[in-house]
Amino acid sequence: MIKDYYTVEQISKMLNIHPKTIQRYIREGKLRATKIGKGWRITGHDLSAFTETKSDETPASINQSEHRIIASSVIDIVVDGKEDAIRIMNTLTASLNTKPSEFGKSSMQSQFIERENMVRITLWGGIRFMAIMMDTLAALTENNQEE
Secondary structure, rough: OOOOOOHHHHHHHHHOOHHHHHHHHHHHOOOOEEOOOOOOEEEHHHHHHHOOOOOOOOOOOOOOOHHHHHHHEEEEEEEHHHHHHHHHHHHHHHHHHOOOOHHEEEEEEEEEEEOOOOEEEEEEEHHHHHHHHHHHHHHHHHHHHHO
């Protein structure tokens, strides 16, 4: 089964909405998208679901009280090498994938910058989600700081 994917720019032209607004909808979880390379791709199904949702409707999965406080953070972690970077990124991904649903929408991007021996983590979500992810990061990097 072949899926049709659209870029942010294509959707922007189709809906006559600025590309930055489309990107904000993706960040906020209003429009489901997949990051491929440096750009976002949206399936035809997800675009249909987005356009069929009334602007004053909120999906049932979004806890409104959780979205009163939204935080974002970029964290740079110096690592011992690629294996250490993979360990940190995999553990954070597992934490993200097993978080309780009451923590609301959230996202994470991770990148290993080999020439600098650094992992860059970008987090976005509710304050409780951010606190848990920061605690997880502290636990993962404690051993490196003590050496």
